[in-house]
Amino acid sequence: MGNPRLKGVAMFAATRVVMGKDSYYYCYSEDTRVLTRDGLKYFYELSQEDEIATLNEHGYLEYQKPIRIFCYDYDGEMVHFKNTHIDLLVTPNHRLAIINSKGDIVFVTAQEILDMTRISEMKKKRYQELYKVALQLSSGMSASEVSRELNIPVGTIEGWIYGKKPLGSMGHGSVFGGYTTKGKFKVPREFRWAGIDTKYIAIPNVRYKGHPGTILERVPTELWMKFLGWYIAEGSCFRTKNNSYVISLGCKSIEEYSDIVKKLGYKFSIVKFSAVPGVVFNSKQLYEYLKPLGSAKNKYIPKEVKELSPKYLSILLETLLKGDGSDNGKNIRYYTSSRRLAEDVAEIVMKCGYWACIAQRDKEWEVRILKKRRNSSLPKPMVEHYKGRVWCVEVPNHIILVERNGKFAWCGNSLFTTKKEYYTSKGVTGAHRKAIYWLAALLVSHAQQIKREAEGYQVPSHRMHIPPKSSPDEAPPEKLLEAVTVKLVLPPLFLSLRGYAQLLLPLLSPLCSSESSNSHCCGTSSSCSSVP
Numbered sequence: 001m002g003n004p005r006l007k008g009v010a011m012f013a014a015t016r017v018v019m020g021k022d023s024y025y026y027c028y029s030e031d032t033r034v035l036t037r038d039g040l041k042y043f044y045e046l047s048q049e050d051e052i053a054t055l056n057e058h059g060y061l062e063y064q065k066p067i068r069i070f071c072y073d074y075d076g077e078m079v080h081f082k083n084t085h086i087d088l089l090v091t092p093n094h095r096l097a098i099i100n101s102k103g104d105i106v107f108v109t110a111q112e113i114l115d116m117t118r119i120s121e122m123k124k125k126r127y128q129e130l131y132k133v134a135l136q137l138s139s140g141m142s143a144s145e146v147s148r149e150l151n152i153p154v155g156t157i158e159g160w161i162y163g164k165k166p167l168g169s170m171g172h173g174s175v176f177g178g179y180t181t182k183g184k185f186k187v188p189r190e191f192r193w194a195g196i197d198t199k200y201i202a203i204p205n206v207r208y209k210g211h212p213g214t215i216l217e218r219v220p221t222e223l224w225m226k227f228l229g230w231y232i233a234e235g236s237c238f239r240t241k242n243n244s245y246v247i248s249l250g251c252k253s254i255e256e257y258s259d260i261v262k263k264l265g266y267k268f269s270i271v272k273f274s275a276v277p278g279v280v281f282n283s284k285q286l287y288e289y290l291k292p293l294g295s296a297k298n299k300y301i302p303k304e305v306k307e308l309s310p311k312y313l314s315i316l317l318e319t320l321l322k323g324d325g326s327d328n329g330k331n332i333r334y335y336t337s338s339r340r341l342a343e344d345v346a347e348i349v350m351k352c353g354y355w356a357c358i359a360q361r362d363k364e365w366e367v368r369i370l371k372k373r374r375n376s377s378l379p380k381p382m383v384e385h386y387k388g389r390v391w392c393v394e395v396p397n398h399i400i401l402v403e404r405n406g407k408f409a410w411c412g413n414s415l416f417t418t419k420k421e422y423y424t425s426k427g428v429t430g431a432h433r434k435a436i437y438w439l440a441a442l443l444v445s446h447a448q449q450i451k452r453e454a455e456g457y458q459v460p461s462h463r464m465h466i467p468p469k470s471s472p473d474e475a476p477p478e479k480l481l482e483a484v485t486v487k488l489v490l491p492p493l494f495l496s497l498r499g500y501a502q503l504l505l506p507l508l509s510p511l512c513s514s515e516s517s518n519s520h521c522c523g524t525s526s527s528c529s530s531v532p
Contacts (some may be wrong), residue, residue: 009115009389014297015145020449021231023322025093026090026091026093026094026095026109026392026412026413026414027070027072027074027090027091027390027391027392027414028043028089028090028094028390028391028392028404028411029078029089029090029388029390030042030044030160030388030390030391030403031389031404031405032041032088032089032402032403032404033402033403033404034046034052034053034177034393034400034402034409035053035332035347035400035401035402035403036051036052036053036063037048037050037051037063037303037307038050038303038396039300039340039344039347040342040343040403042072042389042391043069043071043392043393044389044392046066046069046393048065048069049065050065050066051063051064051167051401052064052065052066052248052393052395053067053104053400054395054396054397054398054399054400055097055191055397055399055400055402055410056397057397057402059190059191059192060191060192060193060194061191061193061351061401062397064395064414065341066393066394066395066397067083067393067394067395067396068393068394068414069391069392069393070391070393070394070414071389071390071391072389072390072391073388074091074386074389074390075381075386075387075388076091076386077092077385077386078090078091078384078385078386079091079092079094079110079111079113079114079382079383079386080379080381080382080383080384081096081110081378081379081380081381082379082382083377083379084357085357085370085376085407086187086376086378086379086407086409087404087405087406087407087409088402088404088409088411089384089386089404090110090411091110091390092110092111092114093108093109093110093111094109094110094392094411094412095107095108095109095412095413096108096109096110096113096187096378096411096412097183097399097410097411097412098113098186098187098378099186099187099188099375103487105188105399107398107412108185108502109512110381113185113378113381114381114383117380117381125358130150131160131165133150134146134150134152134157134160134161135160135161135291137149137150138157138160139441140363143158143161148321148428151293152223160360165195165244168480181481185377185378186375186377186378187199187375187378187380187409187410187411188357188375188399188410189373189374189375189376189378189410189414190374190375191350191410192353193309193310193350193351193352194309195307195308195309195310195312195313195351196307196308196309197308197309197311197312198221198308199220199221199223200218200219200220200221200332201218201220201224202217203216203217203218203219203285203286203289204285204288204289205217205285206284206285206288214264214265214266214283215285216264216265216285216286219264221308221312222315223260223264225305225308225313225315225316225319226256226260226315226316226319227260227261227264228277228301228305228316228319229316229317229318229320229322229323230249230253230256230257230260230291230316230319230322231247231249231290231293232299232301232320232321232323232341233319233320233322233323233324234249234250234252234323234324235247235248235249235290236248236249236329237287237290237291238284239287244282245282245283245286245287245288246280246281246282246287247277247280247281247282247283247286247287247290248271248280249278249280250277250278250325252322253393254270254277254279254333258270258277258279261279261281266281266282266283267281268280268438269281283463288314288424294338296337296338297338298338298340299336299338299340299341300338300340300341300344301316301341301344301345301348306344306347306348306351307345310351310352310353313348313351313352314352316348317345317348317349317352319336320345321334324415330370331368332369332371333366333367333368333369334366334367334369335364335365335366335367336365336367337363337365339360339363339365341365342358342365342366343358345367346358346367346408349367349369350373350408353373354369354370354371354373355369355370355408356368356369356370356404356408357407357408358406358407359402359406360406360524371479376409384478392413392414393413393414394413394414395413397410398412399411399413400412400413401440421445509515
């Protein structure tokens, strides 16, 4: 039979799929899916004719065909963002959509968020050390004296003395794209869905032998949403031996459903299914429409229904919840044995203005509905090894709705570029700029410490930004600079090191001028005095 996934890749041979190692993409793990007009699909199931859910510049969900589909083999580190509402496993260079302090969406790579998180944790650790020192000094010094000693605002010292704790690891804010993101990183959830606003639904007609009975040409949309909701939740249809086409429903609200069937124009009977009363009527036309929707374990919502406006989708959702939902005032849940139906319900939940997550409970699927659709905090990034294929698409709007393990998120897409184009065009982002300034300040502080020690001045340990070393050769500054350059600076600054050398050299001048003859110098005199 062969590998079906490899067959899926071969299907793209005649389309604009991009594969191989010569390109530099921003991709998702293979178990990530993307929302399309036909529901959730894995990337390897996509074709150029699929229409993908994207977020346009006006904040509306818009379906677009992919410009390109990306796939390549990957063996290395991936960045994992996971909490109760988000689950993203992406390559380090993948672009995430982040909400800045002005409410705009900016793109930030997973590596940048990882770097800024690590820096923030280093700052938090340092702040915790100063907090302990401040509490010790406050026993014999006033708040203003402690403030001068530690070079920390007196208001902060007073807060610590009276029980206020230091800020969290992400409390200082991060600079991205010229904007400041205060507090935790936020990913967008809020979007609008226009949909089709039609007062009537056309029901396809069928051929009859003999008297056709009641024929529906078009039905009021609101009435049809109520009927369809009850049928998906509680109904079934079957054909008898004498060619009768039966629509039956064991219903929790027999009066409401009887009223709906009466308004549709059908004659019905009320019968008992076990101990539950139900409504039964005959219609070949509705049988032909409802039969393809499947039975209990594989039911789904028709594609054309999901295209309707929130006005009508909310009626459908309300009816579905009456049949198979629960609401205890805090949590709203929808239960079904059909995975496809759970995914469809989650889609219409989000189109109605809420948010949804899907979870499997034994043999049942549960859709958790969040009424307040606020922008979600991005969880702390974790690094894990990944070996396999990674996938993505490129769409004109550059933001797509993805799903992994039942959790949805708006996230960035790939841009077609080679590795050479990536390094020469990426430039310097705000995250790397802040990291460079901060680490350069550490180097200057270290240089000042060396100069003071050479002059016989002992720097108090709580005033040092970098802990003193027992030996000058233990960790020379050039090794620190090399580590900073290789791990943080080199990839995005491949052709911009000249400019950053001009920034760093004046800051490092105390190091070179005071200790040019010992191992603390950052290089030869020629490399320190001129820019290559």
